[in-house]
Amino acid sequence: MPTDWSPPEGSWASSAARRKNMQAIRSRDTKPELLVRRLLHAQGLRYRVAAKPLPELRRTADIVFRPAKLAVFIDGCYWHGCPAHYVPPKTNSGYWSEKVLRNISRDRDTDRQLQAAGWTVLRFWEHESADDCALAIAAAVSRLRDLRN
Template structure:
């Protein structure tokens, strides 16, 4: 099936998709702040510019959208049009994410990945549950942590 929008319209729609201050990211930020955690946002000094950086805990948190970061969950589906383009794009995003996480771990940072599906969708965990889980991780000694949906 071909795209129903003209290229200019599609371009405008795609450019409106935000990379910062997304709803899932804002939920995590508010919940952690309410629990007393203080953080920096989108530090460009670190690989991948993590969404939240907590220097006190030497922790970096990424809040990933399931589509853009190719999460294996019910919220991710391969697009049916321009298959080659999307496969290359999403595979490159996935590989870049792995490189960034590994670079942070090698540099001595702790890394958490919070997936969009744990905050939205039919298998969501709930905001408080995710924030409590993240709080527990921040005060633990685990180096890598991921929060997927309740499946």
């Protein structure tokens, strides 16, 4: 890469290396999601992945059980401001701290909108046990299916 690289106008990237690193971060199919999905599938549960619970809402849940109206989110500790693990960045801290605050605000708004539409929302942190998450999700699916019948 040329040494005279500069970030595109309005870019969050402070360097070519930072830009490449940030572009490599996955927004879906993360390791915690894959672990939980594998466990749910092994229990015979079927679901949608990275789907919009509400078509008019421009937000996707990590795992969606449409008939049960259950939306599951597995939030990354950094991007969603985990109280136990979030560490403010040392570089460009103003931008990234604001970004995380906007993410948290959007998460709460998503929860409110889904609940107002009759959905159950479950949120887990990426550091939580995949087994515990899968058990809680399976229990919620079972309970919600029983309520519908």
